[in-house]
Amino acid sequence: MKEKKISWWALFKWAFVDNNDNSYTSEEKSRFYDRLAKQYFHRDRLAKFISDYTDNIFSNKDIKICERAGGSGIITKILYNNGYKNIRVSDLSESQLIVLKEKLTDIEIVVEDFNQIMSEVKDNSFDLIFQTGATRFMTKEGQITYIKEAARTLKDGGLLYWPVMWVEVPLALLKKGFKSPKTLSISIRKLLKKENLKVIDKSILIHGKLGLLTTTFLIIQKGNHQNIKPSSPLPSFQFLKAIQ
Ligand SMILES: C[S@@+](CC[C@H](N)C(=O)[O-])C[C@H]1O[C@@H](n2cnc3c(N)ncnc32)[C@H](O)[C@@H]1O
Helix, strand or coil: CCCCCHHHHHHHHHCCHHHCCCCCCHHHHHHHHHHHHHHHHCCHHHHHHHHHHHHHHCCCCCCCCCCCCCCCCCHHHHHCCCHHHHHHHHEHHHHHHHHHHHHCCEEEEEECCCCCCCCCCCCCCCEECCCCCCHHHCHCCCCCCCCCCCHHHEEEEEEEEEEEEHHHHHHHHHHHHHCCCCCCCCHHHHHHCCCEEEEEEEEECCCCHHHEEEEEEEEECHHHHCCCCCCCCEEEEEEEECCC
């Protein structure tokens, strides 16, 4: 059944009233976010980019993926439907994970704060780690922990995807002021370098109307490998299309 289109009015009301209104349960808010993220934030376009990029890099679908702050599972589901079944996904919000569990039942789902270490995860476990749209929810210290955890839990040669959404710059400043995590790709790169994680590729993705949703998509690798893609000093631009 086709999902009902959310009106612009409902979008503004959600942003300024409903999302801060305690009469809505967190599950209701998560369900609304799920529809909003597909219809207005075009996360499905980003998900397709992630899935296609992963197809181009990895030769098999058995790779172990770790998605953090996975929310209602928009990205997770597209990867899963494309054959990537070996996914560990986590989020801090149980209500987001309720929505995710309805879509995907046979993957590992964990309630977890991504500002903290993944104490039960062994070193060198994952081929790929990523989060989308959640940089602004990192604390300053948590962002360093997130990067150190990626360096620890990625296999040698494994990849970290970091979609740096431009809209997160003002959102982080509004939310956290001078306590904001780094939200510019140049600053995030510096943090990554300290942990010997190297940006090997980058694209600038435009996935919303009038370029309002623009993301610098960083591909980062653990270890000294040149076998994936030659790094280019200039990012490629891509206009992401709606998924049919
Ligand atoms: C904008 S949503 C993005 C969700 C999903 N990645 C997507 O692209 O649709 C941000 C997500 O970050 C989660 N989140 C916020 N703070 C977090 C934290 N400290 N640890 C883990 N997840 C967190 C929220 O619950 C929410 O699901």
